[in-house]
Amino acid sequence: MTMTKAAAAAPSGPSAQIEIGNVGKVYGTAGDGAVIALDGVSLTIARGxxxxxxxxxxxxxxxxxxxLAGFQPATTGRILQDGHPITGPDPSRTVVFQDYALFGWMTVQKNVEFGLKAKGVGRAERAERAxxxxxxxxxxxxxxxxPHEISGGMKQRAAIARALAPDPDILLMDEPFGALDAQTRVLLQEEIARISSEAGKTVVFVTHGIEEAVFLADRxxxxxxxxxxxxxxxxVPLPRPRTAEMRSDPWFVSTVSELWETLKPDWQKEEEVS
Structure with missing residues (x-):
């Protein structure tokens, strides 16, 4: 296996921006067919x-x-951001969803300005920043x-710009490219790799795409x-900025293959159930 166990290298203490400690999440109650979604998840994430x-x-x-976004509480455990518990949504964390979540009655410019207006930024400044x-x-x-006048890939670019506009510390992305065609998805992977490197934000990116996960992440x-x-x-030892050529790097190819072998039984079971 070429994969590197990262637990020992994970940041902790003052260097950790996010600390997830023994988090569990249960939906329902024991007598009501409870579903255990998370069980004992612990993870630390460094700034940037x-x-x-x-x-x-x-x-x-x-x-x-x-x-992490503060949209729902953990059943057990806790999550800290810069040493403080996450108890609800906060402007320091913004989310990019799969379905873009743009306001259909606003132009791209006004969508990107929205978070700045909510923060009280003046008209001229927010227009310039947008x-x-x-x-x-x-x-x-x-x-x-x-939004109805532009393509899906362009909508997602606008959603990313809107999420970055309030200058959050943390960017949370929930399968943001899942609804896009394969070619657009690859192009946007390269875009978010570039943008995240330039912005220096902490990013937590949810995906079921192995190549996508390895191409984008530090971990x-x-x-x-x-x-x-x-x-x-x-x-992931690949240098930044990430480029398309890195997809043919021997480490990248072998790691994607090994992860596929690890996850294949889970996806096969998923197909059988569906």
Whole structure:
């Protein structure tokens, strides 16, 4: 195996921006067919680190992301951000969803400005900052278009710009490219690799795509089927910025293959159930 167990290398204490301690999540009650979504998940994430949560459907990766976002509480354990418990949504953490979640009645420009307006940023400043981010995600020229007038890939670029606009500390991404065609998905993987490197944000990225997880991350956290637990961690030694050529790197190819062999039984079971 070329995969590197990363538990010993994971940050802790003052260097950790996010500390997930023995987190469990149960839906329902024991007499009501309770579902254990997460069981004893512990993980630390350093400031500026890009972590991919990888696993089959139902392994709890999106549940963990929702707890990180503050959308729902953990049943057991706790999550700290900079030493403080996460108890609800906060502007320091923004989320990019699979379905874009853009406001259909707003232009691309106004969508990107939305978080800045909520923070009380003045009209001129928020317009300038939004235009700079629109340029960053390569949507210059589409500022005045509405979501229904642009492609799925462009919508997701706009959603990323909107998430970055309030200058959050942490960017949470829940299978953001899952609804896109294969070619657009690859292009946006390269875009988010570039943008995240330039922005220096901490990113937690949920995916069931092995190549996507390895290409983007500094560390891949592999989760087991329900109840979701951390099966293993893989440190990614590829340099940044990430480029398309790295997909043919021998380490990349062998690691993707090994992860596929690890996860294949889980996906086969998923197919049998569906």
């Amino acid at each position: 680190e890009f972590v991919s949560l990888l696993g089959p459907s139902g392994c709890g990766k999106s549940t963990l992301l929702n707890i 235009r700079a981010l629109i340029d960053t995600v390569r949507l210059t020229g589409f500022e005045d278009k509405y 891949v956290v592999v989760m087991s089927p329900r109840p979701g637990r951390i099966r293993e961690e893989v440190l």
